[in-house]
Amino acid sequence: DAKTTQPPSMDCAEGRAANLPCNHSTISGNEYVYWYRQIHSQGPQYIIHGLKNNETNEMASLIITEDRKSSTLILPHATLRDTAVYYCIVRVADRSGGSNYKLTFGKGTLLTVNP
Amino acid sequence: DVKVTQSSRYLVKRTGEKVFLECVQDMDHENMFWYRQDPGLGLRLIYFSYDVKMKEKGDIPEGYSVSREKKERFSLILESASTNQTSMYLCASGLSAGVRSETQYFGPGTRLLVL
Numbered sequence: 001d002a003k004t005t006q007p008p009s010m011d012c013a014e015g016r017a018a019n020l021p022c023n024h025s026t027i028s029g030n031e032y033v034y035w036y037r038q039i040h041s042q043g044p045q046y047i048i049h050g051l052k053n054n055e056t057n058e059m060a061s062l063i064i065t066e067d068r069k070s071s072t073l074i075l076p077h078a079t080l081r082d083t084a085v086y087y088c089i090v091r092v093a094d095r096s097g098g099s100n101y102k103l104t105f106g107k108g109t110l111l112t113v114n115p
Numbered sequence: 116d117v118k119v120t121q122s123s124r125y126l127v128k129r130t131g132e133k134v135f136l137e138c139v140q141d142m143d144h145e146n147m148f149w150y151r152q153d154p155g156l157g158l159r160l161i162y163f164s165y166d167v168k169m170k171e172k173g174d175i176p177e178g179y180s181v182s183r184e185k186k187e188r189f190s191l192i193l194e195s196a197s198t199n200q201t202s203m204y205l206c207a208s209g210l211s212a213g214v215r216s217e218t219q220y221f222g223p224g225t226r227l228l229v230l
Contacts, residue, residue, distance in 0.1 A: 034218075043119075043205050043221035044158075102148070102160035102173060103207075103219055 004088045009110045018075040020109050022088030025069040030092050033064060035073045037084040078113045085110050119222035121206050127228045134193040136225050138206030146209045147189035149181060151202040164189055196229045
């Protein structure tokens with residue numbers, strides 16, 4: 001799986017949009033970009049994923065650059081409950097099984113939403 | 116709404132005890148996973164199951180075994196608990212391999228302390 005680079009921490013004011021960047025310059029054509037987050041002392045939570053088109057769901061939007069070397073996760077109206085570590089993962093979606101399925105989280109970005 | 120539950124949020128055991136961690140998912144997923152998460156080491160895959168009674172070792176299976184007698188339930192067993200197995204244990208489930216089906220859904224985690 002391609003390596004990703006994220007800033008270690010970011011701050012955001014409550015009610016404002018939080019834009020979390022991720023660099024994945026070595027991404028290959030069949031690799032998806034996934035975002036998960038982990039609120040303190042809880043299990044990771046899936047947020048969104050995409051291949052090359054921008055994606056939106058009820059939680060967030062994912063913007064992937066045209067060359068696919070970077071992406072941005074957008075939380076449109078951050079709340080205090082969005083304070084968490086956000087992980088950007090790049091991986092092939094279609095696998096042959098076994099521990100190829102495992103998720104590998106890097107250090108992620110600690111997003112702190114301030115009142 | 117997807118749901119992965121784990122039998123305990125917190126557990127304290129003594130060295131040498133046999134420990135059972137249970138995980139149940141209600142999404143009819145084929146794949147289930149057990150990870151442990153430690154500070155500085157990230158998420159590490161212990162075991163993976165892709166069907167009832169089928170299992171594969173992950174990266175750190177030593178000292179652990181698993182059981183999958185029913186599709187919805189995946190148990191992690193510490194045969195003889197040791198202090199270096201003190202950790203946060205995370206169960207996850209997901210559909211079989213395929214495009215757009217690689218999302219993993221995590222339980223809340225079990226924080227195990229072995230004294």
